[in-house]
Amino acid sequence: MTSPISLTRYLVEQQRIQSHIPADLRLLLEVVARACKSISRAVNKGALGDVLGTAQSENVQGEIQKKLDIIANEVLIEANEWGGHLAAMASEEMEGIYVVPNRYPQGEYLLLFDPLDGSSNVDVNVSIGTIFSVLKKPDASAGVSESDFLQPGNRQVAAGYCVYGPQTTLVLTVGDGVSMFTLDREQGSFVLTQERVKIPADTKEFAINMSNMRHWADPVKRYVDECLAGSTGVRGKDFNMRWVASMVADVHRILTRGGIFLYPWDKREPGKPGKLRLMYEANPMSWLIEQAGGAATDGRQRILDIEPTQLHQRVSVVLGSRNEVERVTGYHAGL
Ligand code: P6P
Numbered sequence: 001m002t003s004p005i006s007l008t009r010y011l012v013e014q015q016r017i018q019s020h021i022p023a024d025l026r027l028l029l030e031v032v033a034r035a036c037k038s039i040s041r042a043v044n045k046g047a048l049g050d051v052l053g054t055a056q057s058e059n060v061q062g063e064i065q066k067k068l069d070i071i072a073n074e075v076l077i078e079a080n081e082w083g084g085h086l087a088a089m090a091s092e093e094m095e096g097i098y099v100v101p102n103r104y105p106q107g108e109y110l111l112l113f114d115p116l117d118g119s120s121n122v123d124v125n126v127s128i129g130t131i132f133s134v135l136k137k138p139d140a141s142a143g144v145s146e147s148d149f150l151q152p153g154n155r156q157v158a159a160g161y162c163v164y165g166p167q168t169t170l171v172l173t174v175g176d177g178v179s180m181f182t183l184d185r186e187q188g189s190f191v192l193t194q195e196r197v198k199i200p201a202d203t204k205e206f207a208i209n210m211s212n213m214r215h216w217a218d219p220v221k222r223y224v225d226e227c228l229a230g231s232t233g234v235r236g237k238d239f240n241m242r243w244v245a246s247m248v249a250d251v252h253r254i255l256t257r258g259g260i261f262l263y264p265w266d267k268r269e270p271g272k273p274g275k276l277r278l279m280y281e282a283n284p285m286s287w288l289i290e291q292a293g294g295a296a297t298d299g300r301q302r303i304l305d306i307e308p309t310q311l312h313q314r315v316s317v318v319l320g321s322r323n324e325v326e327r328v329t330g331y332h333a334g335l
Pocket of ligand 1: 117118119120209245246247248263275276
């Protein structure tokens, strides 16, 4: 029986074989993974630790912060600021960027994260997760500012998430496919459990918050109505629906068995392109989905090609099994 491959061994071998994981990026990914282990421990404490409930504060999005939102954010900042691999970090939980303090060496990478996505689920013991995206500073020589982060998702050098569910699983891409690592709590290390993840091009499972149906644009209504019509309608097959209200959990299911996830624009706030954030939710998830053979658009264009204008800008998201995403995108184009 071959010995299990740890995340460290996987990254060392990828660095040696593929040489597209420079030493500083390997260090960054190992530090993020270690931070996710700490967050997993805090999440798993639940009512046994002082981690549930709200923190009596709001984040930059105007959302009430959960205690675990703040804990997870602090864990990621403290884990990453001293290593010399980063120039700065950006988080859903912080209005501006966090520049690595002068007392530490600065690196060339930029780390963006949603420290605890789906945190409203933590109080009801449903899977949540950490999402992260890695960019390179455009000009290695200069200082760092918020504008350095405003790069399209097709410029990411690494992306991933850690889902805190029945298992704690780290899912990662550096541009050469998607790999999954499950936390072995006895060893305290992430172990490679799946490589070359592939999403089926077709599916019978869609994920959307159906309570928003009356607010959707017509192309989304048309797509969902056809799914609901099932074998009696134009699709000629029955569909199943899932909605965890935790993007990490819904995306993990899609990477594992296919499906389509939609959080589209709706009429409630017409000026808002969507609910989800481009830089640290949609971009990393879209790259993972594309690296696994799926597709990701905002209903009209490839998410990874969107040129960002604001750090916390939102976007409409349609991602998953390629043929379904292309169908929804086609409906938006009037096909
Ligand atoms: P709703 C969690 O708050 C989140 O940002 C995503 O993880 C999730 O897919 C979505 O919002 C759920 O939104 O409106 O269904 O609660």
